Amino acid sequence: xxxxxxxxxxxxxxxxxxxxxxxxxxxxxxxxxxxxxxxxxxxxxxxxxxxxxxxxxxxxxxxxxxxxxxxxxxxxxxxxxxxxxxxxxxxxxxxxxxxxxxxxxxxxxxxxxxxxxxxxxxxxxxxxxxxxxxxxxxxxxxxxxxxxxxxxxxxxxxxxxxxxxxxxxxxxxxx
Amino acid sequence: xxxxxxxxxxxxxxxxxxxxxxxxxxxxxxxxxxxxxxxxxxxxxxxxxxxxxxxxxxxxxxxxxxxxxxxxxxxxxxxxxxxxxxxxxxxxxxxxxxxxxxxxxxxxxxxxxxxxxxxxxxxxxxxxxxxxxxxxxxxxxxxxxxxxxxxxxxxxxxxxxxxxxxxxxxxxxxx
Numbered sequence: 384x385x386x387x388x389x390x391x392x393x394x395x396x397x398x399x400x401x402x403x404x405x406x407x408x409x410x411x412x413x414x415x416x417x418x419x420x421x422x423x424x425x426x427x428x429x430x431x432x433x434x435x436x437x438x439x440x441x442x443x444x445x446x447x448x449x450x451x452x453x454x455x456x457x458x459x460x461x462x463x464x465x466x467x468x469x470x471x472x473x474x475x476x477x478x479x480x481x482x483x484x485x486x487x488x489x490x491x492x493x494x495x496x497x498x499x500x501x502x503x504x505x506x507x508x509x510x511x512x513x514x515x516x517x518x519x520x521x522x523x524x525x526x527x528x529x530x531x532x533x534x535x536x537x538x539x540x541x542x543x544x545x546x547x548x549x550x551x552x553x554x555x556x557x558x
Numbered sequence: 559x560x561x562x563x564x565x566x567x568x569x570x571x572x573x574x575x576x577x578x579x580x581x582x583x584x585x586x587x588x589x590x591x592x593x594x595x596x597x598x599x600x601x602x603x604x605x606x607x608x609x610x611x612x613x614x615x616x617x618x619x620x621x622x623x624x625x626x627x628x629x630x631x632x633x634x635x636x637x638x639x640x641x642x643x644x645x646x647x648x649x650x651x652x653x654x655x656x657x658x659x660x661x662x663x664x665x666x667x668x669x670x671x672x673x674x675x676x677x678x679x680x681x682x683x684x685x686x687x688x689x690x691x692x693x694x695x696x697x698x699x700x701x702x703x704x705x706x707x708x709x710x711x712x713x714x715x716x717x718x719x720x721x722x723x724x725x726x727x728x729x730x731x732x733x
Contacts, residue, residue, distance in 0.1 A: 385728065388720055392573060396712035397565075401580030402573035405608070406731065408583055409576065412607025413730035432587025433580070436615065485730070517731065534725075536718040537571035542711035545563055550709075553560065555588035555660070556581065556692065 387484070387517040388534035389509065393492055393525040396541035397557075403487045403519045404433050410517070411440050415484035418443045418477065422470055422490045422522075423463075425449035431558045443483075447473065448499065460499070467499045471508050481513045492522030495529065502528055562659070562692040563709035564684065568667055568700040571716035572732075578662045578694045579608050585692070586615050590659035593618045593652065597645055597665045597697075598638075600624035606733045618658075622648065623674065635674070642674045646683050653686045660692045667697030670704065677703055 390406075392399040407417045419442055426434055426446045438444060448466030450458050470491075477483065494500040509532055512518055520529070530536055552558060565581075567574040582592045594617055601609055601621045613619060623641025625633050645666075652658065669675040684707055687693055695704070705711055727733060 405576030
């Protein structure tokens, strides 16, 4: 396998996490070992449709800092920061073990955008990425230094979204 | 199930087809019946990683007009147009049978952009969409009328792509 690239899916449109999930499926089809780590989402609680399917296909799934003040007013900044730091320590461990071919860090750009992680902390983590690992980072508001470091960036730009018409998140579509 | 929406994933960035595949996985996890139709790609020939995985999960997969002059200089415009017309006749049949919850028409915007299908032909097709069916159309250059008709549009905007550095399409990532 050639050098693994760093992908960033950012922007305010729908399709960032789902593009990462589609990459996971494509990679699995070629025998890649895949790991998916959610930030700011509790994979058990929100019961997203992809969870059981991906687990059934052998994807390892973890979650850190499983909430966000936007959705949960009772959680403190320090609690979320602690969860995010635990998450990046876990990723560093995964990097050292070098046991995956594709790793997805879902919504990690949100951790950066909202200050739960410092740019330097994530940049230092990326220095430890095993050369062959393909790494996907999703979430709005990816900071400039991260964009400079990435090999592939797509901005998912919202042109139209049903939320704007008051249509709520729908089962099988948004989760 | 509520009214199914029309999604468009367009733009020059990576993530249109993979976002559709991710939607398929999410939808499958909630028991949706899913169908994927490729335009301008031969699903058997290019052996994309997603094929076997999705088939194994029960997704029905078809391909029409399985080439494009950009990749195959020997094919004529009329041959591709005939394949695309066969494709939309097949979709009309699927609509009439109403047997899926999610249908993906991959790269159909390319058929429109390059004149293999006429805008009126696709717009007339969309009028026949079963109300509950969720429909995803991918491909660059989605025309204005199609955008007006859609409920959800994301423009996948290329900010950086390894192709620009001469890195070719990679197994498990681009196919």
